[in-house]
Amino acid sequence: MKILVTGGAGFIGSAVVRELISQTSHHVVNVDCLTYAGNLESLATASDSPRYAFAQVNICDRADLDRVFAEHQPDVVMHLAAESHVDRSIDGPGDFIETNIHGTYTLLEAARSYWSRLDASRKAAFRFHHISTDEVYGDLHGTDDLFLETTPYAPSSPYSASKAASDHLVRAWQRTYGLPTLITNCSNNYGPYHFPEKLIPHMILNALSGKPLPVYGNGQQVRDWLYVEDHARALVLVATQGVIGETYNIGGHNEQKNLHVVQTLCALLEELATDKKPAGVAAFADLITFVKDRPGHDARYAIDASKIERELGWRPQETFDSGLRKTVQWYLDHSDWVQGVTSGSYDFVYDTTLASSWGAGFITANGGTPLGAEAAFLAGMLSGRAYLNVHTSFRPAGEIRGQTGTP
Numbered sequence: 219m220k221i222l223v224t225g226g227a228g229f230i231g232s233a234v235v236r237e238l239i240s241q242t243s244h245h246v247v248n249v250d251c252l253t254y255a256g257n258l259e260s261l262a263t264a265s266d267s268p269r270y271a272f273a274q275v276n277i278c279d280r281a282d283l284d285r286v287f288a289e290h291q292p293d294v295v296m297h298l299a300a301e302s303h304v305d306r307s308i309d310g311p312g313d314f315i316e317t318n319i320h321g322t323y324t325l326l327e328a329a330r331s332y333w334s335r336l337d338a339s340r341k342a343a344f345r346f347h348h349i350s351t352d353e354v355y356g357d358l359h360g361t362d363d364l365f366l367e368t369t370p371y372a373p374s375s376p377y378s379a380s381k382a383a384s385d386h387l388v389r390a391w392q393r394t395y396g397l398p399t400l401i402t403n404c405s406n407n408y409g410p411y412h413f414p415e416k417l418i419p420h421m422i423l424n425a426l427s428g429k430p431l432p433v434y435g436n437g438q439q440v441r442d443w444l445y446v447e448d449h450a451r452a453l454v455l456v457a458t459q460g461v462i463g464e465t466y467n468i469g470g471h472n473e474q475k476n477l478h479v480v481q482t483l484c485a486l487l488e489e490l491a492t493d494k495k496p497a498g499v500a501a502f503a504d505l506i507t508f509v510k511d512r513p514g515h516d517a518r519y520a521i522d523a524s525k526i527e528r529e530l531g532w533r534p535q536e537t538f539d540s541g542l543r544k545t546v547q548w549y550l551d552h553s554d555w556v557q558g559v560t561s562g563s564y565d566f567v568y569d570t571t572l573a574s575s576w577g578a579g580f581i582t583a584n585g586g587t588p589l590g591a592e593a594a595f596l597a598g599m600l601s602g603r604a605y606l607n608v609h610t611s612f613r614p615a616g617e618i619r620g621q622t623g624t625p
Contacts, residue, residue: 220245221457222292224277224325225299227256229412230349230404233450234296239264242454247290249283250299251276259558260411277321283328294345295329296457297322300381303415304353307377308513318380319387322348326391333397346399347457348388352442352467352519353378354403359517365403366522367465374514398462402453405469405521409446409541410548414560417476418542421483422549423556425505428496431484435511437477440518444470445541448534455530466530469521472538479542480506486546494550570595 221238225231226248238246240263250256252274264270271290275282277299299321301307301314326346333344355365356372373379385401392399412419421431452468460466474482484502487495499505526532536544549556570592573581581587584594 219293219458220247220290221294221296222247222249222286222290223296223298224249225256225297226250226272227252227258227260228298228302229255229260229416230407230446230449230453231298232257232260232411233409233446234298234453235261235270236264237447237450237454239267239270241451243269245269246271247286247292248272249275249277249286253301255302255413255415257411257413257559259555277325278316280324280328283325284331287328287332293340293343294347294457295325296347296349296453297325298349299325300384302351302377304375304377305415305512307375307380311376311380314376314380318377319383322384322387326387326397330391330395330397344398345457345460345462346388346391346397347453347460348385348399348401349453350381350385350401350403351378352403352405352469352521353516354382354385355519357516357518358520361518364520364522365467367403367467367525374516392463400456400460400462401465402456403465403467403521404449404452405442405444405519407444407446407449409545410552411555412446412545414556417479418483418545419549421480422487422546423560425484425487425502426491426494426496428499429505430507431480431502431505432507432509433477433480434509434515437475437480437508438517439476439515440473440520441476441479442469442519442521443472443474443479443538443541444468445534445536445544448536448541451535452526452532455532456526459530461529466526467521467523468526468532469523470534470536470538470541471523472534472541473518473520474538477506482539482542483546486543490543490546491550 221244223231223235223246226235227250235246235248238244246269248270258265273286275286277283299317301317307314329346333341336344352365354371354373355369356374371382373382388399388401391397408418414420414423424431448470449468456466481503487502570588573588576588576591581591584590
């Protein structure tokens, strides 16, 4: 089976790609436009596989999407590409409307066009899996209720409103056009390769730098925390075995107050990073600082994940304690990845007029000059057959690999 994953260089998307490559025999096409949160370094363990291909494509570009569908002929689409940071959506909602709503619409139309031309057996087997969030359901403040798949939508932020809109589009394309879709709504994810603007990595890295640990309001907001690798397993299960037209909630069974999360992180750092404590910091918890709450901040999210357990047999493997310990240890052990993300060093521009930007063999094979190498490479890009392998001192064997499309 060939699975097209949008947003496969992002946090959850890269976990899905790693899961598919390491734990299944499926082929993967990673479609990602590599915005600030997309990092191909997160796929270092998967990108060497002959079952992996990469296309740098924006889901708002219909022509590029049509080309990817035609070239790779996927059996399943797993749609994870999205703008996802609530604070960013408050400061600049336009990008969220463009990517999460218009991008989902464009992808749905490209998928529908492709699906409608498949032969009967492949058409019957095709699936479009849309990955969403529990934030579309709104706020559970003042109740002991859990979000069900039937809970009415009541989004509070521009981010959650844009995701709610995309969910409605997916359901409409299934009901109106018969496109075989599924939807999952997940709770808060955490784990390795998380972009540092999110709560848990932000607190870890700030603490190690001796910076304040900003907690919104009184820190009593409750979230259900889901280890990202548990989520990836659930998503693959739904994409391959879920019932068309159904929605599945995915949660970690780990309701925690934000302040408790930060305090637990500080305790883990006291245990695991005693040799990394910044000068002048007596205790990591001393860095906790309460700041003004953000507008429209929901007080509580909590997922009822009994349906996916009952119907598909999925349960999270990690508890909050075990998952958080793994996460802290991962960041302590992968300072190179953190440095690349925080410095932007993974986003590098190569001057193709310089011989140093090319392998010596490639220059020799293409006229002996950088100009000849550049022309050959551009011809390969235009034909959709170029293979890119960037060698660095950090990863001498090559670190960014895959098929490219038109520039």
